[in-house]
Amino acid sequence: MINYTENIRKISSDLLKSGKVDVVIGYKSGTLPGVNEPFLAKTPEDADKLVWDSQCRLNLANYLTHRKDKVGIVAKGCDSRNINTHIVERRISREQVTVIGVPCTGMTDKTRLKELAGGDILTLTEAGGKITVKTAKGEKTADKNDLLQDNCIRCLHRNPVINDIPAADPVPEVNTTRNNDAIEKIEAMSADERWAFFDDLLSGCTRCYACKNACPLCYCPTCFVDESRPQWVGKGDDPVDVRTYHTLRAFHCAGRCTDCGACEAACPMNIKVRLLTGKLEKSCYERFGWEAGMTSDVRPALDTFTTHDPEEFIK
Amino acid sequence: MTDFEPKIITFLCNWCSYGAADLAGVSRFQYPPNMRVVRVPCSGRISPKMILAALRKGADAVWVSGCHPGDCHYIEGNYYARRKFTLLKELLEYQGIEPGRLHFSWISSAEGVKFAQVANDVIAEVKKLGPAKHFIKKTPGEIAA
Numbered sequence: 001m002i003n004y005t006e007n008i009r010k011i012s013s014d015l016l017k018s019g020k021v022d023v024v025i026g027y028k029s030g031t032l033p034g035v036n037e038p039f040l041a042k043t044p045e046d047a048d049k050l051v052w053d054s055q056c057r058l059n060l061a062n063y064l065t066h067r068k069d070k071v072g073i074v075a076k077g078c079d080s081r082n083i084n085t086h087i088v089e090r091r092i093s094r095e096q097v098t099v100i101g102v103p104c105t106g107m108t109d110k111t112r113l114k115e116l117a118g119g120d121i122l123t124l125t126e127a128g129g130k131i132t133v134k135t136a137k138g139e140k141t142a143d144k145n146d147l148l149q150d151n152c153i154r155c156l157h158r159n160p161v162i163n164d165i166p167a168a169d170p171v172p173e174v175n176t177t178r179n180n181d182a183i184e185k186i187e188a189m190s191a192d193e194r195w196a197f198f199d200d201l202l203s204g205c206t207r208c209y210a211c212k213n214a215c216p217l218c219y220c221p222t223c224f225v226d227e228s229r230p231q232w233v234g235k236g237d238d239p240v241d242v243r244t245y246h247t248l249r250a251f252h253c254a255g256r257c258t259d260c261g262a263c264e265a266a267c268p269m270n271i272k273v274r275l276l277t278g279k280l281e282k283s284c285y286e287r288f289g290w291e292a293g294m295t296s297d298v299r300p301a302l303d304t305f306t307t308h309d310p311e312e313f314i315k
Numbered sequence: 316m317t318d319f320e321p322k323i324i325t326f327l328c329n330w331c332s333y334g335a336a337d338l339a340g341v342s343r344f345q346y347p348p349n350m351r352v353v354r355v356p357c358s359g360r361i362s363p364k365m366i367l368a369a370l371r372k373g374a375d376a377v378w379v380s381g382c383h384p385g386d387c388h389y390i391e392g393n394y395y396a397r398r399k400f401t402l403l404k405e406l407l408e409y410q411g412i413e414p415g416r417l418h419f420s421w422i423s424s425a426e427g428v429k430f431a432q433v434a435n436d437v438i439a440e441v442k443k444l445g446p447a448k449h450f451i452k453k454t455p456g457e458i459a460a
Contacts, residue, residue: 187409195411195449224364232364240452244367247406251363254402276406283405288398302402305394307384313404314397315420315433 078260080160081293101163106152255301334424359392
């Protein structure tokens, strides 16, 4: 990992020095241990603040939208697929972007880290696939692979799909199955059980919109939640409004979501919102054979069609 | 439950299904008056927002009908609609909405008979399901009561 950080710093500083890019979007250490924050390095000196470890949960493609300058961007597998989505949706042009591709071995889950620590984390160190957290009470070490985020366990593309300057050699893909146990478990329930399951799941939502702010797919000038004439969804914490919000938010990501997990990583209430986007991702693959962000020249699933799309449900 | 008369919000595309509804009326084909028709320019105009809004305000079911694939007035609007509906139907059913609450059909403006027949089918199916249980937003008064 130290090696990754050094490579990223060197590549970024070279890019900035040569004037090939005006800014490098990467991560720097956050104010709290265990959380890295997005950082825009604008000078070669800034590049020394860039870091890489297993706490880079946010999706940096989010910061590409509407940029007019030349941008270098640190991208793991999922981020690179979102960069592709941005290029397809003309949020940024391919010529503007230089991708510093980072082969990713997964990010740690913030909740699992907290459970491991059992208190406020004072320092966090990572070496040789082990993570050590220090709290006021003492020190605890665990295997990084036991702390991964759910989406990282299921990840099928750990290596960036667009990669102008690789920061390291590719890592082997670990997961080979598309099966999503969490979603299949819900599908096996009865309709009433499913309704109750999601009522319970979303009951903690405070409508802070962190999930949509962390999501690189959300860039409409006016979000449907802010529309008032007509008002499609109420603003309070009425369960039906909350359900409507989450349903529509997930639907807006249909065929575009790369399962990067930024939404869940950002959620202060630990709501598993990926259970909704994951279902749509699954449907897109089963119905249209579509996987988001794999190339930069094919329109996403809902922005294209074939004449023989499935329609057995239409009378 | 036998005297339950469902309210079904029906989105009809201006060019085909709305014409079919008109033809069914002119031809005096009978179907029960459980539908509230909303005329839209194209089935591709339908956003999930509209379908959810209908359910939220107490509709017992939503039925969307447009031109047959290939016959869209705007050439390809209903192809996009078809993909949208596929995903929306799966997402809502996954969340616990009964399959009979959402209906989709292709009816051309010459198919008055089909219109009346599908209308009868939809209404019969929703009657069997009973009043909508989910996704209805209660007003503050109703919550207090």
